[in-house]
Amino acid sequence: MPVAAMTSQHTNESGFALILTVFVVALATLLVMSFADQTFAYQRSVRNYTERIQADFVLKSALNLGKVLLELPKVDGVNEDWLGEPWALIAGAPALPIEGLNGEVRLAIVDEGGKINVNAIASDSSSSFGFPYPAQVSQQQTAQTPGAIDPASFWKSALRELFVSAGFVREQYERNETRTLGNTAFGPEEQVAAIHDWIDSDSNSHSSANFPGQGIESSADKAWFYNRVFRTISELALVPGMTPERMSRIAPFVRTSQPQSSKVNINTAPLEVLLAIGIPESQAREIFAERTNLPIDSAMLQNITAGDAQLARVAAVTSQEFSAFALIKMANVTRWARASINVQGSTTSRRAFINGIEIM
Numbered sequence: 001m002p003v004a005a006m007t008s009q010h011t012n013e014s015g016f017a018l019i020l021t022v023f024v025v026a027l028a029t030l031l032v033m034s035f036a037d038q039t040f041a042y043q044r045s046v047r048n049y050t051e052r053i054q055a056d057f058v059l060k061s062a063l064n065l066g067k068v069l070l071e072l073p074k075v076d077g078v079n080e081d082w083l084g085e086p087w088a089l090i091a092g093a094p095a096l097p098i099e100g101l102n103g104e105v106r107l108a109i110v111d112e113g114g115k116i117n118v119n120a121i122a123s124d125s126s127s128s129f130g131f132p133y134p135a136q137v138s139q140q141q142t143a144q145t146p147g148a149i150d151p152a153s154f155w156k157s158a159l160r161e162l163f164v165s166a167g168f169v170r171e172q173y174e175r176n177e178t179r180t181l182g183n184t185a186f187g188p189e190e191q192v193a194a195i196h197d198w199i200d201s202d203s204n205s206h207s208s209a210n211f212p213g214q215g216i217e218s219s220a221d222k223a224w225f226y227n228r229v230f231r232t233i234s235e236l237a238l239v240p241g242m243t244p245e246r247m248s249r250i251a252p253f254v255r256t257s258q259p260q261s262s263k264v265n266i267n268t269a270p271l272e273v274l275l276a277i278g279i280p281e282s283q284a285r286e287i288f289a290e291r292t293n294l295p296i297d298s299a300m301l302q303n304i305t306a307g308d309a310q311l312a313r314v315a316a317v318t319s320q321e322f323s324a325f326a327l328i329k330m331a332n333v334t335r336w337a338r339a340s341i342n343v344q345g346s347t348t349s350r351r352a353f354i355n356g357i358e359i360m
Contacts, residue, residue: 051333054101059326059337059359062096062107066324067341067352069109074347080317081111082267082295087322103330109341113319114268115255116162116276118236119229120155121192122199122259153210154310155262156192159254160213161276163188166249179243181224182216186241189213198225198239216240230256255321263316266304267295278311279304320344322352336360 069087082088091108098105171185179185186194193206193213200206203222206215217225224240233256237247253273264277266287274284283304287296296304296317305312320343327336337359345351 048332051103051330052335055103055328055330055333055335056359058098058101058103058105058328059335060357062105062326062328063324063337063339063354063357065096066090066107066109066322066326066339067354070322070341070343070352071350073350078295079347080267080295080297081113081265081319082291082317084293084295088268103328106327108325110323110325111265111268111319112255112257112321112323113263113265113316114270114273115253116155116158116264116273117257117259117262118159118195118254119199119256119259120262121152121159122196122229150210151262151313153208154314156196156208156211156213158276158278159195160188160192160211162250162253162272163191165272165275166246168246181238181240182220184241185243185246190216191239191241194241195236195239199227199229201227203227229259232256257321261321263314265316265319266301267291267317268319277314278308 066087069090072086087109088111091106093107096105096107168185168188168191170187170190173179173183173185175183177183185191189212191213192211193215196206196213197215197217203217203225204215205218206213220240224238226235226238230236233247233251233254235256236242236250236254237244253270253276264273266274266279269277271284271288274287275281279287287304290296298317301315301317302312305315322341322343324339324341325336326338328334337357339357340355342353342355343350344353
């Protein structure tokens, strides 16, 4: 074979070998990278799962800490539930110290007794709870009190005032926006009436001589109205006229409790709630300022409500319903939990009961 031909054949073989080598190296690199990616994904999945389990245990522990704080005996002769107690101050802690935990845990406890109970606006709303509604029992007491109105009408008026302060006005949305059922946001009185329609047991539109708001249930789609009490605040978003923006404005000021549990603790109520239940603005601001140092006690409450029998019936200085919120932030997981806590007992012997926990 000529030398030139042998050289050409050798060159071709060398080129093929080089190409084959490059292909093998590239394939090996891809396999290694794929394996590394799978290994990394697996490790991340394991870490996420492990941290998720840890987070759930830590959240439940934090909520139990909230329960313990609510059970602490009162000190220094203070019998009231107010914002100077350990359960209220825990929210100011930068993080709960948990040894060995690679993450940050926060805890906050909110007094639900300082909010307006939306379920109290309908006189027959207690049927879903299985308890008699105090309004039915107290009608005779109301009739014997000059200038007093029935409890349901009082709470409707209080809720209307809250909606006024939240800036509720009647608005019409475009059909394609789907902001709320019917695409109409109501004014304060109409919105209260729509909420009443959602709660009450009948299918008639709300109408009352003691409250001017007119309902819409008779002329609207019956599927819009559940005709039962609200079980969570989020269910308010199902009421015609309510939008996410409106929900965000009123969420700190309302609750959904048993209808007979409607008193407002003026030691923890926001200023908007104090005004909504009928406390004059100057007096409400004075209460708001004074309670930062010492709670409003029963004697002071009697002075505040003197001459206003209706306000005396709805105002209180203690609470039984609280919500504990726990948040944990870890490297791969962020989760929060909420517990509904009921507190019973005297100032020196208090018991707290967790009614339910939701973890997100």
